[in-house]
Amino acid sequence: MLMHFKSRMARVSALVRAGAGAGVRLLVSGSGIVIQQYGSCARACMRWVKADPKAAAALIAPAAAAVVCALLAGIVLPLMHDLRPGGIQPALKERRGGAFMASRKAFLQQELQLARDDSIGLSIECVDSAAVLQIKGVHLRCAHIANIRINLPLRYLQKRYRATAFPDDIFRLRDQWSTIPKNPIKVRKAPADSIQAGSIQSEPRQEEPTDVYCMLVFDRRLIIEMRQKEPMALRAAAKIGWYHFRFGLHSFADVASSLVRRRLPESWHVLRIDVSREDARAIYRALPSKAGLALRLE
């Protein structure tokens, strides 16, 4: 019995070894073919350039010019714009000096401004890892932020000014995308008579638990990405990928319109926060279309 098992195991391992060997050989030969193809293509191009340099220049020059223009306009000049001293936001000397206190003061001023609004607003305090829904100075819901990530432009800004680096004004919501509907509307047609009404099941249905992710686009090029801290299903992840693609298109349109208006495109400052699913859902649904945001980074 043992011998039989051993011989079967040996056969299986031999098969695995053979399979792996064949795979490696296939990979090597495949990449060889690719290299050969590209090599021959490059050699053909070189031959063509040597044979007819003017024709080659006629093809390559406009393409290269467009690429260089795009690199300059899309990357080099905006970076120069962002990285020059005081380029993104003018920093107050006071704020740079009394870093922590000044950022606290700026945040309180933002919160007071938020309290003047008649609608619900959001305040995010990264120091305390708290996202708070509030109206008229009353904290309605305080969500603990499990994880905070900021993109490089925002991190650079934060390090540079050691404070909020934003003026004391609150941010205003401009656009929002989410994996859940803002209002979970269920359409129901009125019954024709009381008999039909009696046959309709009146038991309420709880909303199905769906993964929550939302992208809140504010003015002054600030984006808050809020997502649940619990792991997400593949479908929601695909939807998030789609939102990022849409944001890519939006950003492309933004760069193009800036260039048309002869202005340098600027960077987006992205803050990503992970909160619990319930908190994310409650916050997203409570925020009105032009909600205010008070933000404190450091």
Added chain:
Amino acid sequence: MNAIPQPALPASKPRPGRGRLVLAGSAIGLVLASAILMAAPFLRDACYAVAEWGGPPMALSDFSDTALVKDATIEKQIADLQRKYSRLVPQDAYLVVSTSDNTFELRKGVIVIRKGVCSTGSYVLLTSKDSGQRWMFKTPRGMFRILEKEEDPVWHRPDWAFVEEGKPVPSPGSPERDEYGVLGAYAMSLGQGYMIHGTLYQRFLGMPVTHGCVRLGDEDLEAIFKALKIDSKVFIY
């Protein structure tokens, strides 16, 4: 001296396809440029990493002595702002309702006196077949005030209550519209037909089932009715 006859050079003709090559080059360039512009934000992000390697973005010399001296002033300003901000919280009892979780909190200042479950709007959009009218059963969000308090309230059924049951809608003011006992022992009006009241369907508490009102359990309703006065604030989110 005899000149060696040279073979006649072919007349230089404009090369066909040069214009096409320029066009093709421009088209390729446009495609590549679009791709670069599309990826520009991400590429710029990556460039910031390089900028960060160049040293700390802020030198220590930037923390000037004059700025540090100002800290005492800022502390006083912060204390003032903090005082101003904390004064915004109502010192009387007020109610906070979550339509997302279907829960409530009765608070006084920042202290939670009582909390529990409630029922809020079901987000059903009812459409009438005959008139084409639509009713959205949602609880409004924002800040409200208690406008009226009533014991043993009578429900004056609106049109949708009849449409929902497939019954003919009676004329306004008809006694058919009055229903007793369905709103529980107390009701508090928030305006525009929205109320905080009790329910016969206690088992649905904690679920979004109402037509826009806030339903509470009997004990919670009594406690809230006693705690809130006319003009007390109700926050719904």
